[in-house]
Amino acid sequence: MATSAAQRFGRRLASSVPRRRFSSSAAAAAATGGSAVQRTQNPSLNLCSAINQALHIALDTDPRSYVFGEDVSFGGVFRCTVGLADRFGKGRVFNTPLCEQGIVGFGIGLAAMGNRAVAEIQFADYIFPAFDQIVNEAAKFRYRSGNQFNCGGLTIRAPYGAVGHGGHYHSQSPEAFFCHVPGIKVVIPRSPSQAKGLLLSCIRDPNPIVFFEPKWLYRLAVEEVPEHDYTLPLSEAEVIREGTDITLVGWGAQLSVMEEACLDAENDGISCELIDLKTLLPWDKETVEASVRKTGRLLLL
């Protein structure tokens, strides 16, 4: 049953923190300039707190940055925007009317004037009214103008993915629709420390980006997250588990499930290489290719 599976994975996730620490501290080490693994005590954060931290840093470091969407002012339905309105004021952090096409259209205009516009879509299930603005406007804004204009400062955040009780309209994973739209980037983090670094990269990247946040992991995933301002590179996949028999590629919430699958497979004597794509568009073909050359098999989940 979905609930117990979540609980099971939740417990396992908590216990698999050491493993997470390996990859995230590698990331943290990368962020601190490639020095040896540092045993500094970073606070443990869950995914939504990590995202909250990233947003605080983004707004703090650029006075022309904005966060807006439905219900973001009081902190958001997932508490990702807590404290922002109080700290940065109503002109920069504000609720919008209930209208996704308006939210994204507004964000495009704001970004086109050289601002960083972080728009929130309350659930990825509701992103579709904004599809025209994303595909026909945001994605093509720079190209169609001959690079006279761009809306690169736009980042659209949306919680995605199943949690068990969400039903049709609080569970969708619509990332594939966006993967066929040249001009935008699609980024999905797998963990709190990844989310903070990737979101900051997205906000500062000069291209419009759709950032899907695995809502299942908002509270469930907990790990040490460096407190400082750091970014993680886009369009770079990460091998989070090395293996020799088969390459598994995934992103976001499913990676934690895939990690369990790798452990199970190991018992059957199968050595799995697990890759977190992180950026789905443009994706890191080189890393996947190198892995498949090694293993000869590819499973995409």
Place this chain on the structure above:
Amino acid sequence: MATWLRRTRAVAHYLRRSSGRPSSSRVVLDRQGAPLPAVPPLGSVGIGGAAGRISPAPFPVFSAKRLESTRAEKHLVSVHEAEDDDTVEDDDDDDAQVLDFPGGKVAFTSRMQFIAESAEERVPCYRVLDDYGQQIENDCSAQVNEELAVKMYTDMVTLQIMDAVFFEAQRQGRISFYLTSMGEEAINIASAAALTDDDVVMPQYREQGVLLWRGFTLQEFANQCFGNKVDYGKGRQMPIHYGSNKHNYFTVSSPIATQIPQAVGAAHSLKMDKRSACVAAYFGDGSTSEGDFHAGLNFAAVMEAPVIFICRNNGWAISTHTREQFRSDGIVVRGQAYGIRSIRVDGNDALAVYSAVREAREMAIKDQMPILVEALTYRVGHHSTSDDSTKYRPMDEIEYWKMSRNPVNRFRKWVESNTWWDDKKEVELRNNIRKQVLQAIQTAETYEKPPLSDLFRDVYDTLPSNLHEQESQLRETIKRHPKDYPLDVPV
């Protein structure tokens, strides 16, 4: 104040006076305006009704049970308590009931009345010049001096000729597509004249006159239409999809109304940067049916964004007449529905358009609010070169608007009546412009097309590996099959 409310309060006032009841007690009236039997103050009704008795009323307002669950009493205020509310005019000293809801205070009515689907009369249309170019009133609100008037007029003529010649160029197969603004020269030029260069323009696609006003040259127009290598758009879009960052004119995109919510975001930026400028978003009557129109106007009102929404209501969206587009009284009435100040103006009257947009701009910037301007006009030309409008509307209707309601002729008469223009200048101007447009076309035609590499750049800020790979593959294919590659596109 609504008549019904006045009457209700007047009756209540009279009845209270005549029955000697203290003026501060609340009176509930039945449908005939007679007071209902007195009920004890609501607060004295205890749970279970032990403390007092509510006499049975034919029109009970509150029962004890309802009071418990809804706590309505605290939302029920008399007009006296609402005195500090500006919207309540308290010229009578009685107390019709007013109810407090999240949206604010509303007055009660016990008369069921639906608001009619349309007002008895349509919203009137502001004009300064009559059909013969004479100023209707000695009103100096237009403030258009000779220099401005002559620039406006000459740009209207330039626009007319440019449209006509480019249209012909398409018919001759020299460009693939064109779209004229015939009939809308006054809207284009006069509205542009009322804005400053710092105001950000977000067009639909029939506003080339605005760009012309700002200084886009005939050559620059031609370059885009031919998609040559000096086109600022790098030859990527269809003709007429102009854009110019140096002129603060956002690049045209084909989807309808998408620019409207974007305009609000841009306006919010101006507001936060404390710029003394506004955004002007243009669109047609058809655009107002799109969701983006609703989204944009609603956002603008809530955000208090300094944006002017200029609607060119020209009667047609390709072949769809406005009667098939909406059933409201045009677009102007929609403004109030969003809480936006609006005006309807004669779009074929250059002075009216100029003064209305000037005024709108000042309000938008000084008061930081959106304004809606509906300019009524007629689309004289076909929708585009891909359209033959005689298929859905009578030729004589087109001719009528082209000849008798021509905005350029009308403005010319006014300019001439001020002795700022004459026939000689007219002939000279028209000849000159025509020559220039033809020259621009010839020159644009001789330029090369943009290089192949421009196909792949600017999709993102830098070239990603997959597009780099595509470009390499394309170049290899061209090497292998040179005969299949177009001659006028540099590799």
